[in-house]
Amino acid sequence: MLKNIEKLKKMAFAKGDENYRFMNYLKGINPSKLDSLFVELSEKYLTEDFCLSCANCCRSLDPRFSKGEIRSLVNELEISMSEFMNKYVDLEKSDGYILKTNSCPFLHENKCQIYTNRPHPCRSYPHLDKKIMAHRLIEVIDNSSVCPVVYQVLEDLKEEFNWKDENET
Numbered sequence: 001m002l003k004n005i006e007k008l009k010k011m012a013f014a015k016g017d018e019n020y021r022f023m024n025y026l027k028g029i030n031p032s033k034l035d036s037l038f039v040e041l042s043e044k045y046l047t048e049d050f051c052l053s054c055a056n057c058c059r060s061l062d063p064r065f066s067k068g069e070i071r072s073l074v075n076e077l078e079i080s081m082s083e084f085m086n087k088y089v090d091l092e093k094s095d096g097y098i099l100k101t102n103s104c105p106f107l108h109e110n111k112c113q114i115y116t117n118r119p120h121p122c123r124s125y126p127h128l129d130k131k132i133m134a135h136r137l138i139e140v141i142d143n144s145s146v147c148p149v150v151y152q153v154l155e156d157l158k159e160e161f162n163w164k165d166e167n168e169t
């Protein structure tokens with residue numbers, strides 16, 4: 001599996017159109033079968049060891065924190081809510097609080113320093129185990145340039161279905 005993130009970005013970009021055509025193909029697959037394949041393949045690749053060697057999602061995405069998650073976190077960090085807000089939070093959106101930097105301040109040497117209190121989007125990433133993945137394929141394609149596991153799962157699915165890109169030039 002690709003570990004070089006710059007290479008991953010380039011390859012995912014190069015496969016952009018192909019992946020969108022593949023997405024249309026996947027929409028015709030039985031949704032339960034597709035969900036099972038996503039789970040099976042992500043379990044195969046999404047190992048603790050691999051994530052510890054990567055941590056690219058923690059450097060690239062901006063997970064939303066709910067108020068409740070921040071409350072738990074300030075207890076763990078032994079700081080006040082206002083200190084936390086001033087130090088870490090950029091703005092509040094309808095789906096939660098966004099931190100000031102895309103690269104998460106709680107990542108240290110590829111390890112999450114608030115692992116037990118990490119917010120829900122971090123627990124769920126890269127979101128390959130959701131129901132009716134057929135409705136989330138654009139998100140999957142977007143994540144293929146961030147997460148090597150997502151990229152590899154898409155490539156494996158092409159093999160699983162023996163899918164060839166007929167529009168390939």
Ligand code: SF4
Pocket residue numbers: 050051052054055056057058125126146147148149150
């Ligand atoms: S980007 Fe993917 S492989 Fe890398 S740490 Fe995040 S979930 Fe794991």
Ligand code: SF4
Pocket residue numbers: 057058059063104105106107108111112113114115118119122
């Ligand atoms: S809270 Fe932890 S898991 Fe979430 S982005 Fe930050 S370092 Fe990564």
